[in-house]
Amino acid sequence: PALKDVFKDRFLIGGAPNRNVVxxxxxxxxxxxxxxxxxxTPENDLKWQLIHPxxxxxxWGPADSFVAFGEKNEMxxxxxxxxxxxxxxxxxxxxxxxxxxxxxxxxxxMKDHILxxxxxxKGRIRGWDVVNExxxxxxxxxxSPWLRIIGEGSEDKRYDFIEHAFRWAHEAxxxxxxxxxxxxxxxxxxxxxxxxxxxxxxxxxxxxIDGVGIQLHGxxxxxxxxxxxxxxxxxxxxxxxxxxxxxxxxxQARGYRGADIGRVRRQSTDDSTALSTETQKKLADKYAExxxxxxxxxxxxxxxxxxxxxxxxxxxxxxxxxxxxxxxxKEAFFAVVKTA
Ligand code: XIL
Numbered sequence: 190p191a192l193k194d195v196f197k198d199r200f201l202i203g204g205a206p207n208r209n210v211v212x213x214x215x216x217x218x219x220x221x222x223x224x225x226x227x228x229x230t231p232e233n234d235l236k237w238q239l240i241h242p243x244x245x246x247x248x249w250g251p252a253d254s255f256v257a258f259g260e261k262n263e264m265x266x267x268x269x270x271x272x273x274x275x276x277x278x279x280x281x282x283x284x285x286x287x288x289x290x291x292x293x294x295x296x297x298x299m300k301d302h303i304l305x306x307x308x309x310x311k312g313r314i315r316g317w318d319v320v321n322e323x324x325x326x327x328x329x330x331x332x333s334p335w336l337r338i339i340g341e342g343s344e345d346k347r348y349d350f351i352e353h354a355f356r357w358a359h360e361a362x363x364x365x366x367x368x369x370x371x372x373x374x375x376x377x378x379x380x381x382x383x384x385x386x387x388x389x390x391x392x393x394x395x396x397x398i399d400g401v402g403i404q405l406h407g408x409x410x411x412x413x414x415x416x417x418x419x420x421x422x423x424x425x426x427x428x429x430x431x432x433x434x435x436x437x438x439x440x441q442a443r444g445y446r447g448a449d450i451g452r453v454r455r456q457s458t459d460d461s462t463a464l465s466t467e468t469q470k471k472l473a474d475k476y477a478e479x480x481x482x483x484x485x486x487x488x489x490x491x492x493x494x495x496x497x498x499x500x501x502x503x504x505x506x507x508x509x510x511x512x513x514x515x516x517x518x519k520e521a522f523f524a525v526v527k528t529a
Contacts, residue, residue: 192225192511195529199487201265203228203494205435207502208251211258217516218498219258228265230318230434230494231255232504235268236276241302244280249309256313267434267494268314270321270370271303272354274333282334295338299350300357307361316366318402318434319358320351320387324371328383348390359397370402370434375412375420388427400491402434406505407479409440409471417482425489433483435496437509438475438521440468464508472508473524480528 192202203226209215210222222229233239234251241247259266281298284290290298307317325331330340330347339350358367369388374381384401391398401424405412424431464472483490497503499512511522
């Protein structure tokens with residue numbers, strides 16, 4: 190069965206194609222996306238480093254291919270991401286002499302970037318991860334050049350870079366949904382409370398925010414049902430939509446990195462990742478548990494997106510997705526289908 194049919198009337202279901210998928214170089218992965226997904230997020234190609242590598246120089250080609258692929262298949266397109274501390278070139282935060290940019294200059298750069306990128310895909314990319322991973326594990330704003338340069342000085346400036354990013358994204362495409370996206374919201378209550386605070390802050394200023402993305406990079410033993418439910422219910426209580434935006438479940442020790450199109454690292458040829466029957470079962474059980482929780486809260490969940498398409502090209506390596514290295518559905522796939 191096709192996942193998008195299985196979860197029809199519950200939530201959108203999607204994946205994160207890399208460049209090869211949307212440009213026809215990985216037709217089998219494209220076939221999985223076309224069959225199973227009604228929404229996609231580009232794994233890397235809309236990130237600052239990839240789309241705006243040098244001052245004034247935009248590299249639109251790969252993102253255009255992403256949009257064309259999604260439109261051809263009538264998918265809900267998600268843009269990822271506009272303001273992030275990672276995969277953002279160093280020059281963004283520096284002047285020509287290499288010194289830190291002034292607050293006003295960085296805001297001007299952020300504005301230009303957001304208006305250009307969101308503007309180009311106006312009416313076509315329908316939702317944006319406007320700000321990504323702005324929180325640290327305690328739920329306070331993470332130390333980053335965005336915060337240091339734009340938020341420095343006074344307490345009431347702390348949220349400024351987030352406010353501005355959302356305002357400019359809205360200006361660039363008034364019909365687009367705007368999201369805050371982060372990881373670990375389902376494992377740290379403090380961090381989840383920090384996300385709730387961001388939502389409430391924007392709402393109190395009358396700034397549009399439509400949803401919060403729980404990335405949900407999980408493992409065989411986490412998140413707990415309770416942690417995931419806490420995140421969904423406390424975020425939904427603010428009135429925004431909740432979505433699972435980068436779902437995968439790590440099956441092996443941290444540190445291993447697999448394929449990496451974003452930094453053009455070579456694809457892993459490590460095949461020693463076949464799962465034991467026991468691990469297959471654990472993976473299937475964890476996926477089934479997560480989907481049971483999501484279905485229990487289906488009125489608050491609008492979308493569930495996997496971070497990748499199939500195991501061979503997953504950013505964390507191992508066997509974290511529903512389709513194996515040969516594009517075949519795994520035990521975990523059938524376990525997920527059964528929850529519906
Ligand atoms: C990852 C990609 O999957 C990799 O290819 C890239 O090298 C690094 O970024 N949180 C996010 C995603 O919001 O953008 C990250 O994607 C994974 C963690």
